[in-house]
Amino acid sequence: MVDNVYMTNAKGRPADTTRSRLVAAGVELLESDGLTALGVRAIARSAGVSHGAPRRYFPTxxxxxxxxxxxxxxxxxxxxxxxxxxxxxxxxxxxxxxxxxxxxxxxxxxxxxxxxxxxxxxxxxxxxxxxxxxxxxxxxxxxxxxxxxxxxxxxxxxxxxxxxxxxxxxxxxxxxxxxxxxxxxxxxxxxxxxxxxxx
The missing domain is CATH 1.10.357.10 (Tetracycline Repressor, domain 2)
Structure with a gap:
């Protein structure tokens, strides 16, 4: 699994897409399976990152x-x-x-x-x-x-x-x-x- 993927944003700075992928995965899980689906591991799995990756962006x-x-x-x-x-x-x-x-x-x-x-x-x-x-x-x-x-x-x-x-x-x-x-x-x-x- 990929934990860190970087792209360039509109201002030419590195844009951390792992964070946005985690949020997008959370939104998708929430809307398909409800609030109880928003576990850290479930979101990480849906985003295609290791289960420890979310903690780098969201400590809690x-x-x-x-x-x-x-x-x-x-x-x-x-x-x-x-x-x-x-x-x-x-x-x-x-x-x-x-x-x-x-x-x-x-x-x-x-x-x-x-x-x-x-x-x-x-x-x-x-x-x-x-x-x-x-x-x-x-x-x-x-x-x-x-x-x-x-x-x-x-x-x-x-x-x-x-x-x-x-x-x-x-x-x-x-x-x-x-x-x-x-x-x-x-x-x-x-x-x-x-x-x-x-x-």
């Missing part, structure tokens, strides 16, 4: 798992940030689109979505995942503030995020399906209701 299991979670946060930010920043679109529409993207991410990538919010697993990893999540929250707040006309509307932002996150969890876990036997569940309408409740 928590650091390796946090790097996998960071990949998911990056992907979520890539989907949502452009929607929130689109000043040509009214704030209400941006909130609806961002909420729909958030729920869609949770639905498509349920295990990753779960990991990203498992603070009991990620705490102490030293990965500073807040450096990714706080800017997203700040962008969300700026759109909520624009929508409600109050720059101090942090309560509205939290209330909106709680509604959308709760809906995302219910949709991702298919928990709304039993209710569908009793009433028609329209997720898009629920998103719009959550947005309008903020305004």
């Amino acid at each position: 299991h928590a650091q390796l798992v946090a790097a996998v979670a960071r990949s998911g946060l990056d992907d979520l930010g890539t989907e949502i940030a452009p929607v929130l920043r689109d000043r040509s679109t009214p704030p209400r529409d941006r909130l609806v689109s961002a909420a729909s993207a958030y729920i869609g991410f949770a639905q498509r990538r349920r295990a990753m979505f779960e990991l990203m919010f498992r603070h009991d697993i990620l705490v102490g990893s030293g990965a500073d995942l807040r450096s990714l999540s706080l800017p997203m929250i700040a962008e969300l707040h700026s759109v909520v503030a624009e929508f409600v006309g109050d720059q101090y509307s942090w309560t509205a932002t939290v209330r909106f995020w709680m509604s959308i996150h709760g809906l995302a969890v219910l949709v991702a876990n298919r928990a709304l399906e039993p209710m569908a036997a009793l009433i028609e569940i329209d997720v898009e309408a629920l998103v719009i209701d959550a947005v309008d409740a903020v305004g």
